[in-house]
Amino acid sequence: MNPRRLADLLPPLAFGIAVLALWEAGVRLLGVPVIILPPPSAVAARFATSIPTLAADFWQTIKGVLAGYIVGCASGFAVAVLIDRSPFLKRGLLPLGNLVSALPIVGIAPIMVMWFGFDWPSKAAVVVVMTFFPMLVNTVAGLSSAGAMERDLMKTYAADYWETLRALRLPAALPFVFNALKINTTLAMIGAIVAEFFGTPIVGMGFRISTEVGHLGIDMVWATIVVAAVTGSLFYAFVAAVERRVTFWHASYRVKEA
Amino acid sequence: MRSTLPIATVVLAVIAVWCVAAVLLNAPLQRDAYANAGRTDYSTQDLAVDSLNMDRPKLPGPHQVVVELYKLVFATPPTSKRSLVYHGLITLEETLVGFLIGAALGVGLAVLIVSVRWLDRSLTPWLVASQTIPIIALAPMIVVILYQFNITGIAPKAAIAAYLSFFPITVGMVKGFRSPDPLQLDLMRTYSATRVQTFVKLRAPASAPFFFASMKIGAAAALVGSVVAEVTKSEDGGLGARLLAGSYYGQTVQIWAALFAAAALSAALVGLVGLIARVTERRMGAHP
16 A cells, blocks of 8 residues: 555544444443443453354355346346337336335335235345335446437447447446445445344344344443444445456546546 | 336336235235134125225235325324424434534535545545445434434434434545546646645535545435334434334334335435536536
8 A cells, every 4th residue: 555545544434443442441430331332342252252143144145145236236237228218118217216216115124024025025026126226227327328429429430230239338327326436335234233133043243233222231232233244334435446457447537547 | 208118017017016015915814804804705706905005004005005195294284293294394404514513524524535645645535434334323322412402303314314424424525525536636747736725626526426426325315214214212303203103103104104204304304415416427528
């Protein structure tokens, strides 16, 4: 890592450490009971002693997250490419897609649990529905983002629909597709965790949070939240890293000359 | 309206798919019901019609949901605990209180981030990171913590609604306050405008489109927050409590009715923000 990036990292790092220190000191000095807000050290201790449980919860939840994410994103993308040829369908589906993205989709969780049972497929189903529409809307927007000049150029090359799609419009749509992929990482985690509030075998991050809250094991809740936060951030970072590799040409990655 | 026909077509198609799916999903249950009743002389049409009218279907027919909605919204007195108006109002109250708090906090924090340099450097990466965290996982815990402090009623749920709506608003508003281009900022400097003047006369008006876009996201997020919070503390009612009660007792029609009520509420909130946005933009001189 070069010194410039290290210097950029310092202020947020210092801020994070300051918040943790204040939290620890505040909890200890004010004598806040552990069942209300445990100090970070207690959470870390709990984390260290319950790694097997946390790992089992992680695997249970991540199965639903990944399966749903892949199916939801792939089908959203496929439907977008299909309806792209029909302006009629586009005009009909897009307002609907925008409407659905504003709806509290997590509410379908109890229905999916009823249909697909308590195990991870029902969580994956919630995630599919949650990730489908952002992908659809973004891909459709991306496919129409190629400029008129470039399209004309493709026409002068006598490129047919599929050649234009492959060589011009799909690459031009990639920034939008990655935007949806990034939004969907968070949505997928949220969908899977909330779906677990509605019924699950006795394992999973959402299950752990809701039962430990019931037992007032707040330090365990925080440990699970740490796992969820780190998982969510790594998932996002992974997609962002792929994006950087694939769409390196995009304007937002240009580095300003010093 | 150019897009009325396409939208109507798509909606009709969705309803058609729904009916077919309902028949396919419920037919096995209905066959069992026939078998239990000792009936063997049913036709395919009987099977299809009865599958759409079951008491506890896997997927209720669209008309069942409409009937249930009508029954629970208009035919039940709004004071009854079964009425969706009663529960919808609880949810709406939490959502609005939470949304207003969240919006104020979100805009305030954005103002701080844009105007205080060290806050920007130390806080912004955390805000971006917080976007990748499934914040909703915190909801049940916040409710319980606030109950420990004897904060009951709508406050804990409004807190979660505020919490969920405030992150997208902050991120959107920071972007909005930074949206004026350098030329315009330079112009303000040539006028020797103070930082406050630049903020009030340039940055704030320029952020209007971002403001309304993030308000829409924030309103939708606030509703999700209060519904999820109601699931974790379901004694006080609300649409989330209806969802949970329906899933406990296998009342699928009731779940769908609550779901549609929540969807209508969310669409109404977002639509209201959109309306205010359009009026304001016209006042500000936008050409529709």
